[in-house]
Amino acid sequence: MIECPRFMKTIHVVGARPQFVKAAMVSRALKNRGEEFILHTGQHYSENMSRLFFSELKLPEPDINLEIGSGSHAEQTSGMLLGIDRYLKTVQPDWMIVYGDTNSTLAGALAAAKREIPIAHVEAGLRSFNRSMPEEINRLVSDHLSTLLFCPTDQAVENLAKEGITRGVHQVGDVMADSLLVFREIAEKKSTILQTLNLEPRGYALATVHRGGNTDVRENLAAIIDGFSRIDFELIFPMHPRTQKMMAEFGLKIPANLRVIEPVGYLDMLMLESNAECILTDSGGIQKEAYLLGVRCITLREETEWVETVSAGWNCLTGANSNAIKARFDDFHPKNERPQIYGDGHAADKIINILLQN
Ligand code: UD1
Numbered sequence: 433m434i435e436c437p438r439f440m441k442t443i444h445v446v447g448a449r450p451q452f453v454k455a456a457m458v459s460r461a462l463k464n465r466g467e468e469f470i471l472h473t474g475q476h477y478s479e480n481m482s483r484l485f486f487s488e489l490k491l492p493e494p495d496i497n498l499e500i501g502s503g504s505h506a507e508q509t510s511g512m513l514l515g516i517d518r519y520l521k522t523v524q525p526d527w528m529i530v531y532g533d534t535n536s537t538l539a540g541a542l543a544a545a546k547r548e549i550p551i552a553h554v555e556a557g558l559r560s561f562n563r564s565m566p567e568e569i570n571r572l573v574s575d576h577l578s579t580l581l582f583c584p585t586d587q588a589v590e591n592l593a594k595e596g597i598t599r600g601v602h603q604v605g606d607v608m609a610d611s612l613l614v615f616r617e618i619a620e621k622k623s624t625i626l627q628t629l630n631l632e633p634r635g636y637a638l639a640t641v642h643r644g645g646n647t648d649v650r651e652n653l654a655a656i657i658d659g660f661s662r663i664d665f666e667l668i669f670p671m672h673p674r675t676q677k678m679m680a681e682f683g684l685k686i687p688a689n690l691r692v693i694e695p696v697g698y699l700d701m702l703m704l705e706s707n708a709e710c711i712l713t714d715s716g717g718i719q720k721e722a723y724l725l726g727v728r729c730i731t732l733r734e735e736t737e738w739v740e741t742v743s744a745g746w747n748c749l750t751g752a753n754s755n756a757i758k759a760r761f762d763d764f765h766p767k768n769e770r771p772q773i774y775g776d777g778h779a780a781d782k783i784i785n786i787l788l789q790n
C-alpha cells in the first residue's frame with residue numbers, strides 16, 4: 433500500500449519585495465498538498481513594494497500582517513520577533529518556511545527556533561563573507577537554526593559544509609529561476625512598460641541600487657551616480673525608496689542621462705530587464721535574473737553571493753567606483769555560454785516534495 437503523505441501545516445514568513453517572489457513559487461507548489469498561512473511582517477509596505485507583488489504573482493493575501501514598517505535593525509527585528517511568536521502560538525505549524533536573508537528571515541527563524549518549530553530555509557547557504565552586510569548576519573543565523581536547508585547552487589552547499597552543516601541540506605535549484613520561467617511570458621503579454629516609457633529593446637540600460645553600503649555612505653552613492661553619468665547611454669533607474677531618501681538627504685543631483693522612475697512591479701521589471709542592453713545593480717535577485725535572461729550585468733559591489741554568474745562570465749564587480757563602472761560598461765561584453773546554474777525551473781516542487789517526506 434502506498435503511504436499517503438500527511439497534510440502538513442506551514443507558515444511562510446515574508447516581508448520584503450524579493451520574498452514575495454520566492455514565496456509565490458513555493459505557495460503554488462504547495463497548493464492542495466498542505467495547509468498554508470502567510471505571515472507578512474510588513475517590512476515593505478508601500479503599494480509598489482508589497483501589494484502589487486501579491487496581486488501580480490497571485491500570492492494569497494497574508495493571513496496576518498504585523499505592519500512592522502521601517503526602523504533600525506533592532507526595532508524591526510524585535511517587533512517582528514514578538515509578533516511572529518504570538519502568531520506561532522495560535523497556528524502551531526509543522527514547518528516554518530523562511531526566505532533569503534532579510535530581517536524578516538532572521539526574525540522568523542528566531543521565533544520558530546525558540547518554539548522548537550522546525551525551520552525550512554529557502555535560499556540557504558549563500559555567503560558574501562562580508563559581515564558588515566546585515567544580510568550576511570541574517571543568513572548565517574537562519575542557516576544555523578534551520579532543519580531543512582534548500583540551497584540554490586552547489587556553491588551554497590559547499591559554504592554550509594565548511595560551517596559544519598551537512599544534515600538536511602538539499603540542492604534544489606533557485607525558486608527565482610522558477611518564477612522567471614513562469615512570469616516571463618505573462619510579462620510579455622501584460623506589461624506595457626516599454627511603450628509607456630517609450631523605450632526600444634537594447635536602447636537603454638537598467639539600474640537599481642539599494643544596499644545600505646551603497647546608499648547610506650555619501651561617498652559611495654555619489655561615486656555610483658557619477659559613474660552612471662559618464663555612461664554614454666540612457667539609464668532607466670527604478671529607485672528604491674531607501675535610495676530616494678538618501679539622494680535627497682545627501683543633496684545629490686540626478687544626471688541628464690538617468691531617468692528615475694518609481695519602483696515597478698515584477699512584470700514590468702522582467703520586461704525592463706530582458707530588453708536592457710546592460711543591467712547595473714547591487715541587488716541579489718537582479719544579478720540572477722540578468723544571467724537567466726542573458727543580459728550583461730555590472731554589479732555595484734565588491735563581492736557577490738552569486739559567484740557563478742561571475743565565473744560564467746556574465747557578471748562583473750565594480751564596487752562603488754565611478755571609473756570602474758564607466759570602464760566595465762564600455763569593455764565588458766560577454767559572449768560565453770550560459771550553463772543552467774540555477775536549476776531546471778522545478779525548485780519549488782522539489783522543496784515541497786522534501787518537506788512532505790520529512
Ligand atoms: C530590505 C532587506 C534587503 C533586501 C531589500 C529588498 C534587510 C536588512 N534588508 O532592504 O536585504 O535586499 O529589502 O528590497 O532586511 N521604504 C519605503 N517603503 C517600503 C519599504 C521601505 O519607503 O515599503 C523605505 C524606508 O525609508 C526604509 C527604507 O526604505 O527606511 C529601507 O527599508 P528596509 O526594509 O529597512 O530595508 P531595504 O533597504 O528595503
Ligand code: UDP
Binds near residue numbers: 453696697699701715
Ligand atoms: N524588482 C521589481 N521591481 C523593482 C526592483 C526589483 O519587481 O523596481 C524585483 C526584481 O525583479 C527581483 C526582486 O525584485 O525579482 C529583487 O528585489 P531587490 O532587488 O529589492 O532585493 P534583493 O534581491 O537584492 O534582496
